[in-house]
Amino acid sequence: MKKLVLLVVVGSLLLATAGCQTPKPAETATPTTAPTAAAEKFRIGVIYDFSGPFAAGGSTAAATGTEIAIEMVNEQGGILGKYPVEAIVADAQSDADVAVNEAERLLNAEKVDALVGIYSSAHAVPIAAKVDQQKAFIWLGVPSSTAVLKDKHYRYVFRCLPHSDQFGELSPQFLSEFSQEKLGIAPEDLKVAIIYEDGPYGTGVAAGNERGVEKYGLQLVLKEGYSSSAPDLSALITKLRRAQPDVILHTGYNPDITLFLRQAREQGLTFKALIGHGAGYAQPEFVEKFKSDIEYFLNVDTPAAQLFDPSVLAPGLGDLTQEYLKRYEEKTGVKDPPNQASSGFNFTWLFLTQVVPMALEKYGDWSPDSLRQAAMDLDIPDGGTISGFGVKFYPPEHEMSGQNMRAFPVLTQYRDGKAVVVYPTQISAVEPVLPLPAGHPYAAE
Amino acid sequence: MDTFLLEAMINGILLGGVFALLTIGLNLIFGVIDVVWIAYTELVMVGMYAIYCLYSGLGLPLLVACLIAVAFVTVLGALVHFLIIAPILDSPPINQLLATGGLLFFLQSFATLLFTTDFRNIGVRLPSLQLGGMFISTARLLAFIVALIAVTCLYLFLKYTYWGLAIRAIAQDRHIIGLMGIDQRWAYGITSAIGGALAGLAACLLVLQYDIQPFIGNSFGPIVWMNCVFGGLGNLVGGFLSAFIVSEIIAISGYYISTDLSYACAFAAFIVIMFFKPRGIFSK
Numbered sequence: 087m088k089k090l091v092l093l094v095v096v097g098s099l100l101l102a103t104a105g106c107q108t109p110k111p112a113e114t115a116t117p118t119t120a121p122t123a124a125a126e127k128f129r130i131g132v133i134y135d136f137s138g139p140f141a142a143g144g145s146t147a148a149a150t151g152t153e154i155a156i157e158m159v160n161e162q163g164g165i166l167g168k169y170p171v172e173a174i175v176a177d178a179q180s181d182a183d184v185a186v187n188e189a190e191r192l193l194n195a196e197k198v199d200a201l202v203g204i205y206s207s208a209h210a211v212p213i214a215a216k217v218d219q220q221k222a223f224i225w226l227g228v229p230s231s232t233a234v235l236k237d238k239h240y241r242y243v244f245r246c247l248p249h250s251d252q253f254g255e256l257s258p259q260f261l262s263e264f265s266q267e268k269l270g271i272a273p274e275d276l277k278v279a280i281i282y283e284d285g286p287y288g289t290g291v292a293a294g295n296e297r298g299v300e301k302y303g304l305q306l307v308l309k310e311g312y313s314s315s316a317p318d319l320s321a322l323i324t325k326l327r328r329a330q331p332d333v334i335l336h337t338g339y340n341p342d343i344t345l346f347l348r349q350a351r352e353q354g355l356t357f358k359a360l361i362g363h364g365a366g367y368a369q370p371e372f373v374e375k376f377k378s379d380i381e382y383f384l385n386v387d388t389p390a391a392q393l394f395d396p397s398v399l400a401p402g403l404g405d406l407t408q409e410y411l412k413r414y415e416e417k418t419g420v421k422d423p424p425n426q427a428s429s430g431f432n433f434t435w436l437f438l439t440q441v442v443p444m445a446l447e448k449y450g451d452w453s454p455d456s457l458r459q460a461a462m463d464l465d466i467p468d469g470g471t472i473s474g475f476g477v478k479f480y481p482p483e484h485e486m487s488g489q490n491m492r493a494f495p496v497l498t499q500y501r502d503g504k505a506v507v508v509y510p511t512q513i514s515a516v517e518p519v520l521p522l523p524a525g526h527p528y529a530a531e
Numbered sequence: 532m533d534t535f536l537l538e539a540m541i542n543g544i545l546l547g548g549v550f551a552l553l554t555i556g557l558n559l560i561f562g563v564i565d566v567v568w569i570a571y572t573e574l575v576m577v578g579m580y581a582i583y584c585l586y587s588g589l590g591l592p593l594l595v596a597c598l599i600a601v602a603f604v605t606v607l608g609a610l611v612h613f614l615i616i617a618p619i620l621d622s623p624p625i626n627q628l629l630a631t632g633g634l635l636f637f638l639q640s641f642a643t644l645l646f647t648t649d650f651r652n653i654g655v656r657l658p659s660l661q662l663g664g665m666f667i668s669t670a671r672l673l674a675f676i677v678a679l680i681a682v683t684c685l686y687l688f689l690k691y692t693y694w695g696l697a698i699r700a701i702a703q704d705r706h707i708i709g710l711m712g713i714d715q716r717w718a719y720g721i722t723s724a725i726g727g728a729l730a731g732l733a734a735c736l737l738v739l740q741y742d743i744q745p746f747i748g749n750s751f752g753p754i755v756w757m758n759c760v761f762g763g764l765g766n767l768v769g770g771f772l773s774a775f776i777v778s779e780i781i782a783i784s785g786y787y788i789s790t791d792l793s794y795a796c797a798f799a800a801f802i803v804i805m806f807f808k809p810r811g812i813f814s815k
Contacts, residue, residue, distance in 0.1 A: 321785030
């Protein structure tokens with residue numbers, strides 16, 4: 087009997103570990119000789135998390151986007167049609183120490199010409215400092231925390247993506263513009279509640295929300311955090327009912343968003359609009375689960391390329407998006423890739439088709455200094471990339487040095503279970519619906 | 532009186548019902564077998580997945596699915612005792628703690644492997660009651676009533692049956708009971724099965740209120756633990772009452788201060804009580 091028990095336990099453990107193993111990415115075989123400026127290949131170090139919790143949280147998706155961009159550039163014969171791109175891929179394993187070590191290995195042992203990627207802001211902070219100190223070059227992938235660049239005055243670190251402060255301020259800005267027109271309430275009379283999970287992400291966005299509410303003169307009636315693993319949010323909902331906000335600004339993960347919406351419905355909480363801020367509000371399974379309940383809910387996020395109407399983008403970008411989407415589906419079977427995949431593709435594509443060629447043509451080589459000058463020269467107007475925004479970096483003396491000043495998050499609204507861009511107006515093809523129409527489960531009678 | 536405050540207090544009491552059920556299950560096991568089951572709320576998670584599979588997967592009626600799930604978790608409770616606890620019953624408490632801790636990780640990982648970390652729910656929604664401006668969740672009210680009935684049944688079982696008497700006796704003196712002609716192994720097995728049944732019942736009540744995910748036990752585990760210690764480990768009545776005291780502290784401080792500080796308030800009250808009454812608030 088004891089043997090049988092042992093057998094069952096060992097067997098199940100083996101099964102469990104077999105299921106947990108994540109395949110490591112195939113690392114490209116690389117020559118050991120150090121390339122010179124006259125090398126035939128542009129060698130690029132790509133760092134993402136292929137294992138650990140970040141892998142499924144969007145890191146693998148971003149890496150796939152990057153891979154597609156490199157593949158497409160190479161199909162055109164490489165940079166300027168002459169220099170093929172060779173990618174050396176490293177797995178940061180969702181661990182900051184590993185990420186830093188891999189970055190050092192790529193720069194010092196592999197002697198890559200530039201680094202691209204990184205998923206987590208917690209990895210980006212130490213790596214950016216190291217890269218800048220070594221006067222190497224990094225083109226960041228998807229880490230969005232404002233703290234990565236703020237007050238650092240880096241010269242060799244660039245980020246195309248909007249940063250987290252912008253997320254929190256977009257929703258009050260949107261409300262100040264539409265409050266009178268859609269809700270018939272003057273912005274200064276609009277009652278807003280901010281609720282958030284009390285981790286760094288929720289707290290950061292909520293601080294941005296509060297600044298925005300103050301800046302646009304809205305009325306803050308409640309600001310409250312909670313733990314994302316709290317078993318009960320009924321006291322929070324009771325307080326919301328007492329405060330009677332017109333609009334709720336919510337930042338959370340799961341299970342808290344699900345619990346909140348469920349208990350809000352049971353306790354008869356009503357509002358005119360709810361604006362989520364990425365994370366839990368952007369997950370496909372969330373949309374699937376709530377369907378009609380979250381119809382007309384708004385969400386602030388970095389835009390995924392497929393959300394844009396090609397007519398609001400520069401000519402040719404619609405085709406580029408289609409090509410990327412087609413290849414992404416071929417590789418992963420996913421039709422509706424997350425925004426991290428768009429970012430991974432878009433920014434690498436920009437780097438390899440605009441920055442590196444400009445460095446070569448204008449400054450003669452692809453050394454870190456030439457790359458940084460080319461990046462500083464970059465001037466793409468709004469609508470000029472598949473993510474909707476343009477690209478122009480803040481100079482080193484600016485507090486956000488290296489940040490793309492034209493990047494912006496967008497506000498989407500769920501319509502028939504699909505997210506559509508409704509704000510900013512210059513790139514949206516659809517008008518927002520406010521307030522929640524009568525008959526909606528959360529609409530005030 | 533402020534109706535919103537009243538609503539918050541009623542919600543606190545209703546939440547306390549489910550906590551009471553879990554606290555009593557855990558306390559019973561501790562009082563009788565003297566082993567701390569760290570993985571207790573993971574049994575609830577298993578029960579919730581069982582209901583999900585039977586109801587949403589196989590399409591059985593909800594009541595039938597719930598009954599089967601309770602039976603399943605009852606058997607699971609007994610199995611945990613016979614396969615994991617019984618062999619190490621005489622080892623130092625730390626080993627027992629580690630063994631049930633191992634079970635916790637095993638169950639969470641196994642559920643992740645089988646069901647992934649997606650959130651699942653059975654899609655049953657009960658309407659809520661509206662009483663003069665207050666909203667009361669029917670699912671919670673139901674949970675509260677069923678929990679009270681279950682606790683009453685348990686009380687009657689312990690008070691008026693042979694095995695109930697044996698279990699109470701064993702809790703008083705585990706060594707002498709063998710001399711009275713009672714097989715301890717059976718008493719332990721029955722106690723663990725009852726603990727499992729209460730966890731299974733809690734699963735039925737919680738599945739109506741929460742989404743199912745492998746780590747749902749983490750949301751309840753710490754509170755249930757605190758309730759047990761608050762009322763005195765092994766003290767059934769103390770655990771039952773402290774479940775309501777703790778959930779009221781959470782509800783009222785959540786209403787007056789803030790939601791994220793409400794748990795801090797409950798734990799602060801807990802620490803203070805531990806200073807003055809280290810064996811629980813209802814210790815003599």
